[in-house]
Amino acid sequence: MTKETILEALTELFISFFDEDLIQLKRESTAEDIPDWDSLAQVGIILSIEKKFGFKLNSSEVGKLENVGSMVDLIYEKKL
Amino acid sequence: MSMMKIKFPMVPSDYVFKEKYFLKDAKTQPVFFKYKVKFLGGYSQNYTIKWLEIFSRYNGISANITHSEWGPGHYFISDPDIFNDRPDLFVVFLLPQDFYSLSRTSSPMEEISEIRSNIYKFVKECEKKKINIVFSTLETDLISFPDTIKNNSFLSFSIDLNKTLNEINLAYKNVLIFSISNICSGFEFENYVSSRDWYAFGNPFNINASFLTGNYLNNHIRGLLGLSKKVLVTDLDNTLWGGVIGDDGPGNIKIGNETPEGRIFADLQMYIYHLSKRGIFIAISSKNEKHLALEGFMNENSILKITDFANAEINWNIKSESIRSISKFLNVGLESVFFLDDNPVEREEVNSSCPEVLVPNVSDDPFTFLQALKFYDPFCIGVKPLEEDISRNHSIKSIKQQTDLLANVKSYNEFLKNLSIKVTIQKISDKNFDRVLQLNNKTNQFNFTTLRLKQDELSEIMSNQNNLNLTYSVSDKFTNYGLTGIIFLEIGKDKIIVNNWVMSCRVFKKTVEIAILNEVVKVASNKKIMKIHLKYISTIKNSLLLSFLKDNGFQQLRQDTNEFDFQEWVLDLSKKLEFKNYVEVLT
Numbered sequence: 001m002t003k004e005t006i007l008e009a010l011t012e013l014f015i016s017f018f019d020e021d022l023i024q025l026k027r028e029s030t031a032e033d034i035p036d037w038d039s040l041a042q043v044g045i046i047l048s049i050e051k052k053f054g055f056k057l058n059s060s061e062v063g064k065l066e067n068v069g070s071m072v073d074l075i076y077e078k079k080l
Numbered sequence: 081m082s083m084m085k086i087k088f089p090m091v092p093s094d095y096v097f098k099e100k101y102f103l104k105d106a107k108t109q110p111v112f113f114k115y116k117v118k119f120l121g122g123y124s125q126n127y128t129i130k131w132l133e134i135f136s137r138y139n140g141i142s143a144n145i146t147h148s149e150w151g152p153g154h155y156f157i158s159d160p161d162i163f164n165d166r167p168d169l170f171v172v173f174l175l176p177q178d179f180y181s182l183s184r185t186s187s188p189m190e191e192i193s194e195i196r197s198n199i200y201k202f203v204k205e206c207e208k209k210k211i212n213i214v215f216s217t218l219e220t221d222l223i224s225f226p227d228t229i230k231n232n233s234f235l236s237f238s239i240d241l242n243k244t245l246n247e248i249n250l251a252y253k254n255v256l257i258f259s260i261s262n263i264c265s266g267f268e269f270e271n272y273v274s275s276r277d278w279y280a281f282g283n284p285f286n287i288n289a290s291f292l293t294g295n296y297l298n299n300h301i302r303g304l305l306g307l308s309k310k311v312l313v314t315d316l317d318n319t320l321w322g323g324v325i326g327d328d329g330p331g332n333i334k335i336g337n338e339t340p341e342g343r344i345f346a347d348l349q350m351y352i353y354h355l356s357k358r359g360i361f362i363a364i365s366s367k368n369e370k371h372l373a374l375e376g377f378m379n380e381n382s383i384l385k386i387t388d389f390a391n392a393e394i395n396w397n398i399k400s401e402s403i404r405s406i407s408k409f410l411n412v413g414l415e416s417v418f419f420l421d422d423n424p425v426e427r428e429e430v431n432s433s434c435p436e437v438l439v440p441n442v443s444d445d446p447f448t449f450l451q452a453l454k455f456y457d458p459f460c461i462g463v464k465p466l467e468e469d470i471s472r473n474h475s476i477k478s479i480k481q482q483t484d485l486l487a488n489v490k491s492y493n494e495f496l497k498n499l500s501i502k503v504t505i506q507k508i509s510d511k512n513f514d515r516v517l518q519l520n521n522k523t524n525q526f527n528f529t530t531l532r533l534k535q536d537e538l539s540e541i542m543s544n545q546n547n548l549n550l551t552y553s554v555s556d557k558f559t560n561y562g563l564t565g566i567i568f569l570e571i572g573k574d575k576i577i578v579n580n581w582v583m584s585c586r587v588f589k590k591t592v593e594i595a596i597l598n599e600v601v602k603v604a605s606n607k608k609i610m611k612i613h614l615k616y617i618s619t620i621k622n623s624l625l626l627s628f629l630k631d632n633g634f635q636q637l638r639q640d641t642n643e644f645d646f647q648e649w650v651l652d653l654s655k656k657l658e659f660k661n662y663v664e665v666l667t
Contacts, residue, residue, distance in 0.1 A: 019101040036100070040126045043281045048097045062280040 121153025131294025303460025336381025
């Protein structure tokens with residue numbers, strides 16, 4: 001998986017999670033760019049990533065996910 | 081009422097990530113009830129709250145849910161501020177995490193006697209204020225600290241505290257205890273507690289468990305609001321036993337300990353048996369030759385006997401027709417029916433022609449029938465049954481005796497005369513409070529306003545000096561129906577206002593309502609009052625009341641169709657009226 005395909009897959013995941021077709025993710029996207037992305041949604045996104053990509057993050061990895069770019073990088077590392 | 085579409089076997093993770101979609105969908109449903117819930121303790125319960133909101137919305141309940149701050153449940157129960165903005169229900173979480181101490185010198189486990197006494201105080205205060213409570217019991221601990229304070233284990237401590245909770249559960253009607261591990265077992269997912277979810281998110285149990293707990297709490301609220309189903313209609317072949325009795329023969333059906341399938345069917349039959357003991361009507365809709373199907377119940381391993389059923393439609397009719405005729409026979413609306421059938425074609429037929437009936441989408445694995453019963457909890461088993469519920473069993477049998485009697489008499493009036501119907505009138509009091517609330521909130525047909533009451537609202541009605549609030553209990557020579565009627569009267573200077581009047585469908589068509597009207601007229605005459613006003617909110621289900629009003633001389637005074645179809649009717653006592661009935665009234 002390349003980082004580009006991961007970003008595409010993440011976009012799909014966000015669209016389904018927020019039930020909102022118009023989401024376009026960039027590496028720089030953060031919670032401020034999506035109105036519904038609050039701390040509760042953050043938990044949901046992390047759990048959805050785990051389900052979709054088939055791995056489990058530990059407590060400290062969870063704390064590092066500040067923006068979409070960091071999510072892409074972490075998924076990339078885990079899938080290497 | 082449309083429900084969330086669930087497929088069994090149920091895998092919570094198929095739903096939990098679509099929470100935003102389901103919330104939007106649920107919010108398109110009409111709201112019939114408002115309900116205030118307050119969570120105490122439990123740390124991060126956001127998902128439980130979200131799912132409770134979604135499930136209740138699908139059931140026509142708009143739940144206003146608030147949550148205490150972050151912390152242990154036992155800490156919040158002694159805070160007097162929790163009673164501000166009175167909730168209808170407290171959900172109190174007691175969790176192992178509550179007792180993880182950050183101090184080297186003391187442990188909250190030492191405070192067990194104080195915690196215990198605080199729990200009792202809290203419960204008593206709630207009882208006084210008529211607030212319901214559910215407590216989680218203490219369960220699976222992530223860590224199991226070696227406790228050196230009492231040389232005790234956490235397990236021993238939790239059993240000790242759970243014992244207190246159970247004492248309360250048995251002693252107080254407004255209390256229910258629940259177990260998160262029980263809620264989760266039987267569904268498909270891994271461990272419901274995870275150290276990551278606790279340390280990273282503050283979730284003491286995972287998102288799947290939150291989903292199921294939200295559903296569980298919604299089921300309990302449905303029960304408290306009187307929204308439980310009343311009839312379980314079941315198919316026979318491959319639903320109550322394994323195999324097709326017409327093909328395999330009565331001796332070869334699978335039921336009992338010999339086969340894995342047979343064990344599941346035995347558990348299902350036992351579940352249904354217990355439902356019938358709680359006064360739930362159980363009935364059969366099966367396409368079969370009747371004599372063959374009945375032999376299934378003679379199998380020595382069959383727990384259910386044919387006499388347990390209130391009605392059996394065993395014939396070749398289409399199932400929606402059978403269900404309609406069962407509902408008519410038992411005088412219960414289709415929205416109160418839960419239908420179990422292994423055959424997807426039959427389920428679809430019932431779904432499309434009786435959309436009010438709840439038909440779980442089960443698979444050919446019979447365990448999914450039990451799973452669907454656990455998940456939907458259609459009969460709200462968390463709500464403690466009242467005496468009236470348990471004794472209802474007898475009246476099921478008597479329905480049959482009455483039908484036989486009716487077949488042998490010349491006229492319906494003669495039948496009524498032979499029934500020796502007796503009505504006992506009593507005031508509403510603390511003694512019959514729970515039953516009054518249940519009857520008021522469950523009854524749809526003979527219910528003039530169908531306005532549901534919460535506990536505090538009923539207390540208020542009772543405390544008003546101008547009100548005369550009466551209940552009546554009905555019996556005939558076959559059955560004691562128990563408390564089956566309520567009438568809320570407001571005594572004015574020149575008129576009596578009937579604010580609401582409710583009667584169970586089980587005592588319809590016995591002229592009981594006419595006898596009660598006659599009693600109200602007597603009250604009026606004693607006070608030299610010449611007019612009885614009656615409030616009526618017309619709905620699809622209570623339309624039979626219109627003919628009752630007309631037949632008994634009421635005239636419509638006004639109608640206001642703004643929010644709902646509100647009508648005021650009046651009975652003028654200066655005219656000569658006759659209330660013919662076959663009832664002996666005892667006061």
